[in-house]
Amino acid sequence: MLSKLSHWLGTRRREKALRTYAIDDALWQATVNGLPFLKHLDAADLARLRELTSLFIAQKEFSTAHDLELTDPMTVAIAVQASLPVLNLSLDLYKGWVGVVVYPGEFVIRKTVEDEDGVVHEVEHDASGEAWEGGPVILSWEDAQMTDGSDAYNVVIHEFAHKIDMLNGEADGHPPLFRRWHAPLDAQTWADVFDNAYDQFCDKVDAVPERRWARFERDSLIDPYAADHPSEFFAVCSEALFVKPKAFEAEYPELYRLLARYYRQDPARVGALDGQPA
Template sequence: MLSKFTQWLDTRRRDRALRTHAIDDALWQATLDGLPFLTRLGAADLARLRDMTSLFLAQKEFSTAHDLELTDQITVAIAVQACLPVLNLGLDLYRGWVGVIVYPGEFVIRKTVEDEDGVVHEVEHDASGEAWEGGPVILSWEDAQMTDGSDAYNVVIHEFAHKIDMVTGEADGHPPLFRKLHAPLDSAQWADVFDHAYDQFCAKVDGVPERRWARFERESLIDPYAADHPSEFFAVCSEALFVKPREFEAEYPELYRLLARYYRQDPAHTGALGQSDA
């Protein structure tokens, strides 16, 4: 009896959130027009994505910095891109935090780091996005609008991939695997494919001569920044999966299949999921 009441209450809350945070038709279409990679989704998936975007808006709190005016255009554009990776996984992966902070452009991050000798340093650098474990996602609106698909760059997908990676603790490139969602994919299979691909990519980056670095950085589908840490490799490859899926599958077929199985989406339409995962 209690479970039925809980289910009824959850349905009531969901319906209320969908009404309260309904997205205007004109705004929804304008948002889709600005995100060409979403055209790979069929009508049913787009309808589910629209509902999930409304639920995301109901659950999260948006704020801005440096006098940026918070508009529906900003919140919907960010929310829909945040929801794309979890379209077939569920918003539960974004539980435990509420804040999304939007800056007009790049912002400064200050961190305390300890070097190999144990000396602590205060460092700062410019960033277009940042995801905090248990805390907010911080985004540059200028960068969040770089969505024409000319390359695989997508700061929103990148930072929310970090959030998924952080569900079980510090981001390490090994996101949580759930039996009901990901079977028969397991941690050993993930490590076998992902860790090998990461090591190969790092070796590739390390082997680029300095005189060719600018060209490599410009032409590489995967941003060389991905070699900094397995968590960055996961986030950057997640960008490529959704923004440049055909190119990603052509260049990294095993890695594409792994991420497609993880996200339960096959944006390049390769049949990678099979009948059981479709």
């Protein structure tokens, strides 16, 4: 009886959220048209993504900084990009926090870090996005609009991949695996593929002579920044999976299959992935 009541209440809340945060047809079409990497989705997938986007907006609190005006097109554009990675998973992967803070452009991050000798330093750097464990996602609106697909860059997908990675503790490139979605994928299989790919990428980056660095940075599908930490490699590769899937699959086929299995999506349309539907 209690389970039936809980299900009924959950359904009622969902229906109310979908009504309250319904996305206007014209706004939805304009948003989709501005995100060319959604073209692999069929009409049914787009309909589910539209609902998920509304539910995301219902669950999160959007705010801005530096007098940036928060508009419906801004909110929907960010929400749909955040919802894409969990389209075949669940918004539950974004539970435990509510804030999405949008800056006009890059913003300054100040951190306290400890070096190898135990000396504590105060550092600051410019950022286009930041995800806090248990806290908000912070985004540069200027960067969030860089969605023409000319490269694999997508700050929204990047930061929300970090949020997924943080579900089982500090971001480390080993996101949680859920039996209902990811079986038979297990932690050992993930480590065998992901850690090996990360090590190879780091070796590749380290081998680039300084005189060729600018060209390598320009031509590399995966941003060299991904070599900084396994968590960054996971987030950057998540960008590539959704934004440049065919190029990513061609250059890193085993890694593509791993991430496609994790997100339960096959944007490059390479076929069934170890028993999961394409």
